[in-house]
Each structure stands twice: as C-alpha cells, then as structure tokens.
Amino acid sequence: MDVQAxxxxxxxxxxxxxxxxxxxxxxxxxxxxxxxxxGVEGMMLIGAMSGFSVAIKTGNPWLGVLAAMIAAxxxxxxxxxxxxxxxxDQVVSGLALTFLGAGISLVLGxxxxxxxxxxxxxxxxxxxxxxxxxxGPIFFTDQSVMVYIGYFFIxxxxxxINRTRPGMHLRAIGEYPAAADALGINIYVLRYFYVxxxxxxxxxxxxxxSLAISxxxxxxxxxxxxGWIAVGLVIFAQWDPLRAAFGAYTFGALRRxxxxxxGPTMLLGFANPFYYNPYWxxxxxxxxxxxxxxxxxxxxxxxxxxxxGAPAALGIPYIRGERGH
Amino acid sequence: xxxxxxxxxxxxxSRPFRLQIEPRxxxxxxxxxxIVSVGAVVIALIIGGVLIAVAGGDPLRxxxxxxxxxxxxxxxLSDAIxxxxxxxxxxxxxxxxxxxxxxxxxxxxxxxxxxxGASAVVLIPLLPxxxxxxxxxxxxxxxxxxxxxxxxMIPGLLKAHLNVNEIISTLMMxxxxxxxxxxxxxxxxSEGGFQMTRKFAQNAWLPRLLDYSKEIPLFRGLTTHMxxxxxxxxxxxxxxxxxxxxxxxxxxxIGDNPRAAQxxxxxxxxxxxxxxxxSGALAGLGGMSEVSGVVHRLxxxxxxxxxxxxxxxxxxxxxxxxxxxxxxSILFGALILAGREIQxxxxxxxxxxxxLVCLIASDFLLRYRIHFVHAEKED
Numbered sequence: 001m002d003v004q005a006x007x008x009x010x011x012x013x014x015x016x017x018x019x020x021x022x023x024x025x026x027x028x029x030x031x032x033x034x035x036x037x038x039g040v041e042g043m044m045l046i047g048a049m050s051g052f053s054v055a056i057k058t059g060n061p062w063l064g065v066l067a068a069m070i071a072a073x074x075x076x077x078x079x080x081x082x083x084x085x086x087x088x089d090q091v092v093s094g095l096a097l098t099f100l101g102a103g104i105s106l107v108l109g110x111x112x113x114x115x116x117x118x119x120x121x122x123x124x125x126x127x128x129x130x131x132x133x134x135x136g137p138i139f140f141t142d143q144s145v146m147v148y149i150g151y152f153f154i155x156x157x158x159x160x161i162n163r164t165r166p167g168m169h170l171r172a173i174g175e176y177p178a179a180a181d182a183l184g185i186n187i188y189v190l191r192y193f194y195v196x197x198x199x200x201x202x203x204x205x206x207x208x209x210s211l212a213i214s215x216x217x218x219x220x221x222x223x224x225x226x227g228w229i230a231v232g233l234v235i236f237a238q239w240d241p242l243r244a245a246f247g248a249y250t251f252g253a254l255r256r257x258x259x260x261x262x263g264p265t266m267l268l269g270f271a272n273p274f275y276y277n278p279y280w281x282x283x284x285x286x287x288x289x290x291x292x293x294x295x296x297x298x299x300x301x302x303x304x305x306x307x308x309g310a311p312a313a314l315g316i317p318y319i320r321g322e323r324g325h
Numbered sequence: 326x327x328x329x330x331x332x333x334x335x336x337x338x339s340r341p342f343r344l345q346i347e348p349r350x351x352x353x354x355x356x357x358x359x360i361v362s363v364g365a366v367v368i369a370l371i372i373g374g375v376l377i378a379v380a381g382g383d384p385l386r387x388x389x390x391x392x393x394x395x396x397x398x399x400x401x402l403s404d405a406i407x408x409x410x411x412x413x414x415x416x417x418x419x420x421x422x423x424x425x426x427x428x429x430x431x432x433x434x435x436x437x438x439x440x441x442g443a444s445a446v447v448l449i450p451l452l453p454x455x456x457x458x459x460x461x462x463x464x465x466x467x468x469x470x471x472x473x474x475x476x477x478m479i480p481g482l483l484k485a486h487l488n489v490n491e492i493i494s495t496l497m498m499x500x501x502x503x504x505x506x507x508x509x510x511x512x513x514x515s516e517g518g519f520q521m522t523r524k525f526a527q528n529a530w531l532p533r534l535l536d537y538s539k540e541i542p543l544f545r546g547l548t549t550h551m552x553x554x555x556x557x558x559x560x561x562x563x564x565x566x567x568x569x570x571x572x573x574x575x576x577x578x579i580g581d582n583p584r585a586a587q588x589x590x591x592x593x594x595x596x597x598x599x600x601x602x603x604s605g606a607l608a609g610l611g612g613m614s615e616v617s618g619v620v621h622r623l624x625x626x627x628x629x630x631x632x633x634x635x636x637x638x639x640x641x642x643x644x645x646x647x648x649x650x651x652x653x654s655i656l657f658g659a660l661i662l663a664g665r666e667i668q669x670x671x672x673x674x675x676x677x678x679x680x681l682v683c684l685i686a687s688d689f690l691l692r693y694r695i696h697f698v699h700a701e702k703e704d
Contacts, residue, residue: 028492082682082685086688087689087692088685089688092685095430096684099677099678100678102678103672103674103677103678103679104675104676104677105671106671106675107377110380110671138627174634215569218676219671225500228493231492279508279511281506283508285500285504286500286505289497292493293493297489300489304488
C-alpha cells in the first residue's frame with residue numbers, strides 16, 4: 001500500500017461520507033428543533049428506491065434526486081404528525097417509520113434491481129483546486145457533483161443555525177419552547193418544517209447512494225444501517241454541523257478502508273493478513289458498527305465533561321400551557 | 326397530564342360543528358384500549374391494501390391468501406405457531422425492557438447470539454455427541470440465554486455507566502452479531518464450504534409434535550416444537566415478575582417516573598444492566614429455540630430473519646403485557662408465514678410498519694377525548 005493507494009481510499013471515503021453527511025445534518029436539524037427522528041434509515045431507503053426508480057423511468061437523474069427528496073420528506077411528515085400533533089412517543093414512532101420506509105421501498109422497489117441501467121449523476125474535477133497536492137486528489141478530483149454540493153452544505157448549515165434569525169428560532173424551539181412560544185414563534189409549524197428538512201436530506205442521502213456513490217437498488221442492503229450510523233453521529237457531533245461533517249467523512253473513509261484493505265497482497269511491507277485470511281473480513285465488517293459505539297462513548301463523555309448536551313426539549317412534545325419546558 | 330388545562334383546537338368557524346379535544350382526566354374503561362388497538366390494526370390493513378393496489382397487487386386476494394395460508398387447516402396453523410415461537414420470545418425481551426423505557430432494539434442480535442451459543446454446545450462440542458437429550462437441551466438453553474444476556478449486558482453497562490444511548494448501541498450490536506456468526510458459519514464450522522454448519526444430531530433437537538405421531542395420529546406432519554411451551558412458560562413467569570414482584574414494581578416505577586424511583590432509593594444503574602441482561606437472555610432463548618427446534622444447524626439467513634424487530638411491534642401491540650404477547654405473536658407468525666408466498670415480497674414488512682404507525686397514532690385516543698360540538702350550542 002503506497003501513498004497513491006491511501007489517497008484513493010480517502011478520495012472514495014469522502015464520496016461515501018457524503019451520504020452520511022446529508023443524513024446526519026438532516027437529523028441534526030430535526031433534533032435541534034426538539035424532534036428526534038429514528039426513521040432516518042427508512043427515509044433513506046425510500047429516497048434511494050424512488051430516486052433510482054424515477055431516474056430509470058425518466059432518464060434524468062436530477063428528477064430522481066427531486067423525487068427521492070419529496071418521497072422521504074412526505075414520509076417524515078408521518079412522524080411529524082404522530083409526534084407533534086398527536087404527541088406520540090418519538091422513539092417508537094421513529095422505529096415505526098424505519099419499518100414503514102423499509103417495507104414500502106421493498107414493495108415498490110420489487111424488480112427494480114434488474115430494471116436496467118440508469119444515467120448517473122455526473123462526476124468531474126475542479127480546475128485549479130484539483131492541482132493542490134494531497135488535498136486536490138482527495139477532495140476535488142473526479143468526485144460526484146453530490147460531493148461538491150456537500151462541501152457547500154456544511155458551512156451553510158452551520159451559518160444558518162448559528163448566525164441567522166430563523167436559525168435562532170430553530171435553537172429556541174429545541175431548547176426552551178415555552179419561551180419561544182411566548183415570543184410568538186409558531187413551534188408546531190416550525191417543528192413540522194424541520195422534520196420535513198430532515199426527511200428531504202435523508203432522501204438526498206438515499207439518492208446519493210443509488211444514483212452516485214454505489215449505484216443501484218439492492219433492497220435493504222442499499223443503506224446497510226447507514227441511517228442508524230447517522231443518528232449516532234448526531235450525538236457524537238453534539239448537534240454541531242462542523243463536527244457532524246468531520247464524523248461523516250471519517251466514517252466514509254473507514255468504510256472504504258474496510259472494503260479496500262483486503263485487496264493488496266502486501267500491507268505496509270508485510271504480507272496482508274486480510275488477503276490471506278479472507279474470512280477475517282467478517283471482523284472488518286464489524287468495525288463501522290463497533291466504531292459507532294466507541295464514537296458514542298466519546299461523545300457522551302465529552303458532553304458530560306463540557307456540560308454541553310442534547311437540545312433540552314429533545315424528545316418532549318410541546319403542549320401549550322403545560323408546566324415545565 | 327391531569328394538571329393541564331384543557332386545550333382545544335377549533336375547526337373552521339363556518340362549519341356546522343367543530344372538534345374539541347381535551348385530555349382524559351380519568352382512566353378509560355378496560356375494554357377501550359383493546360377496541361382502539363383492533364381499530365388501529367383494521368385501519369392499518371386498509372392502508373396496506375391501498376398500497377398493495379398501488380404496487381399492482383390485489384389487496385383482497387392478498388388478505389384472503391394470508392388468512393387461508395395461516396389458519397386454513399391444522400397443518401398451516403401449526404406452521405404459523407412455529408413462526409410465532411421466536412417472535413413470542415423476542416417480544417417478551419422487548420416487553421420487560423420497554424416497560425422500564427429502556428429501548429432495547431437489539432433483540433435481533435441477542436436472538437442471533439442465543440442461536441450461536443446453543444449451536445456452540447453442539448459444534449465445539451461442549452458435550453459428547455451421544456449425550457442424552459435431557460442433558461443437551463438444558464445445556465443449549467443455558468448457553469443460548471447466557472450468550473444473549475452477554476450481548477444485552479454490553480449496551481446495558483454502556484448505558485448505565487457511560488450514558489451511551491442504548492437505541493444506537495443495541496442496534497449496532499445487531500450488525501456485529503450477524504458478522505460474528507457469519508465468521509463461524511463461513512469459516513470455522515462450514516460444512517463442505519457451504520454457508521451453513523452440519524445438521525445437529527437428533528439429541529440436540531427440541532421435541533416436535535410429529536415425533537409423537539405414532540401414538541397420536543393427529544400430530545402427523547405437525548412441526549410445532551417445544552419452543553412454544555418454553556415461550557408460554559416464559560411469558561407467564563415474566564408476567565408475574567413485572568406485575569406481581571417487588572423487582573417488577575421497581576422496573577415499572579423507573580419506567581413511569583425515574584426521578585421518583587431515584588428518590589425511593591432504587592438503584593437505577595443496576596436495574597438497567599439487569600433488565601438488559603434478562604431481556605437479552607429471553608431473546609437468546611428465542612434463538613436457541615429456533616436453532617434447536619426448526620433450523621437444526623447454524624445458518625445466517627433463516628436466523629437473521631427480523632424476528633427481533635417483529636418482536637418490537639408485537640410487544641407494543643400487546644401494550645407490553647407478556648400474556649397478551651402470546652396471542653399477538655401467533656397473529657404475526659401467521660402474517661409472516663403467509664407473507665412468504667405473497668408478491669411483492671416486502672408486503673408483510675410494510676404491513677408491520679403500517680400497523681405500528683397506526684398503533685402509535687391511536688394512543689392519542691387513550692390520552693384525549695374527542696367531542697363533536699355543534700355550532701348552535703356555542704355562544
């Protein structure tokens with residue numbers, strides 16, 4: 001394994017991490033407003049399925065992306081209705097959403113895996129930027145357009161949450177909804193909106209898989225638990241988009257490393273044990289999931305130490321006039 | 326909830342009546358939650374039917390097919406019960422954890438590890454191959470429960486001492502469990518390079534009804550196995566633990582009001598670990614029952630079939646009551662059995678999702694009363 005191989009892995013890792021980036025920041029918006037949505041996996045599946053399906057039927061991948069976002073956004077509103085209007089339990093409703101999304105995408109995606117080829121979202125290199133040593137090949141060479149959208153998206157979402165007026169309202173309804181209500185902010189409408197934003201972005205993440213990063217529809221294996229990893233990353237990120245981006249790209253690189261490490265016969269000058277014992281691959285496959293748990297441990301410890309934590313009203317339905325939050 | 330002043334939402338003023346919603350001040354009568362749940366399931370089936378029609382299927386034929394394929398005669402009823410057995414045990418695992426509001430989503434992984442533990446007794450082997458089934462079966466049950474309990478204990482310890490969100494950690498443990506048994510199925514215990522281990526000898530099988538068909542001809546071909554009895558027994562014991570024991574009272578108190586439980590001197594951390602272990606052990610017992618009663622070998626696909634996730638829905642539909650879970654799991658066993666023949670193949674999963682969504686939505690009716698108020702009667 002030489003420098004070029006490592007660059008290749010990181011380059012592919014950035015692409016893979018873009019999926020997690022969209023899903024994580026989407027969930028981050030919903031949780032900042034006080035609604036935890038555990039249905040990210042289901043919304044991503046719906047997005048991946050409908051994006052791929054529409055792209056095949058119309059021949060236009062951008063219509064696919066649009067369909068993916070709308071479909072997942074609509075699904076998210078089921079969760080919004082149950083948790084915001086009906087004040088149902090956010091944990092159980094989010095789980096139900098995962099079942100629902102997985103089930104619907106399996107039913108409507110039947111036969112889609114052999115439906116034929118689809119024109120994918122384009123990839124290109126950025127002039128000048130791709131010439132930067134090390135960073136250029138990793139971040140700006142031959143990446144999907146989705147990856148570049150992701151780059152813009154990180155500072156934008158940070159700026160929106162921390163520096164704009166609507167972003168301040170978003171933080172207010174997640175931290176102290178009663179005070180926000182007294183200021184005339186419509187908590188119900190805003191929570192619906194941010195759950196919808198979470199859905200749109202989960203759909204975008206799904207379409208990024210099925211139309212760009214690993215094209216196709218492979219039923220539940222399409223996402224293989226990335227929606228859940230995204231939910232875990234939000235906790236690790238302490239509800240901050242910049243940390244979320246860091247986590248997403250790191251995880252992307254880890255996933256790629258696991259896929260690629262079994263290829264070469266030599267590893268750092270030694271015989272590659274993963275090449276000669278292919279079954280050790282099963283232990284490699286555990287790593288992203290084990291790593292998610294480790295990341296949660298780090299995130300929780302740091303949160304306790306720094307006294308930062310989840311939005312105070314996370315998981316609590318807002319009932320006007322009720323004492324407490 | 327009882328302290329809240331009544332909130333109301335008014336429909337458009339020009340309508341002849343409006344909906345008024347107010348919190349219930351008293352418990353609704355005992356039959357009411359059951360009616361609401363049944364209503365929610367009926368509505369879920371209607372919504373599911375619409376979606377089946379959208380996907381190009383015939384909903385009515387699908388449902389008739391489900392009913393026939395699961396309750397049509399004693400043979401298929403027995404098959405439905407076989408499918409219900411693992412679901413019953415995983416739903417019990419969810420019942421006790423959810424009662425404490427401990428979101429163990431990892432019954433799937435604990436179930437798989439239970440199957441692994443039970444298989445290890447046969448395949449390592451921990452017992453001589455010709456040992457009596459009276460030795461084999463209890464040893465496998467114990468190994469399955471221990472493996473499941475360990476798999477539940479890890480997220481329990483992380484939750485209790487490091488405040489790690491158990492939803493994510495239990496879920497991640499599911500994926501790890503699948504890779505874990507894959508390693509053994511593919512590499513260590515693979516039979517002739519196939520993705521399964523050798524078939525267990527008969528002394529490691531749970532007795533089935535068809536084993537007694539010589540004495541009772543009615544049992545011919547019926548594959549219902551002793552796992553059902555294990556499950557029912559576990560449900561009864563669990564009901565007594567949750568509703569009639571001091572420990573069960575602690576679990577319910579922590580679930581309903583953790584602060585009060587803490588003031589009452591209940592050790593919450595210890596209970597988190599204990600409940601996760603019991604929950605994991607129940608799911609692990611389910612894995613043992615499936616591997617020893619049905620599959621008779623360690624193999625990934627028939628074991629990692631989503632029983633742990635269905636258990637979540639069954640537990641919720643049973644309102645976390647272990648005895649009700651027996652009945653509900655048989656209904657879901659039937660749904661899964663029949664679903665194998667239905668096209669498109671995702672239908673059972675989708676219907677499970679819709680049922681769960683409708684159930685959670687219907688909880689609203691248990692907490693609030695809805696009146697129709699006629700406009701003339703208002704000032």
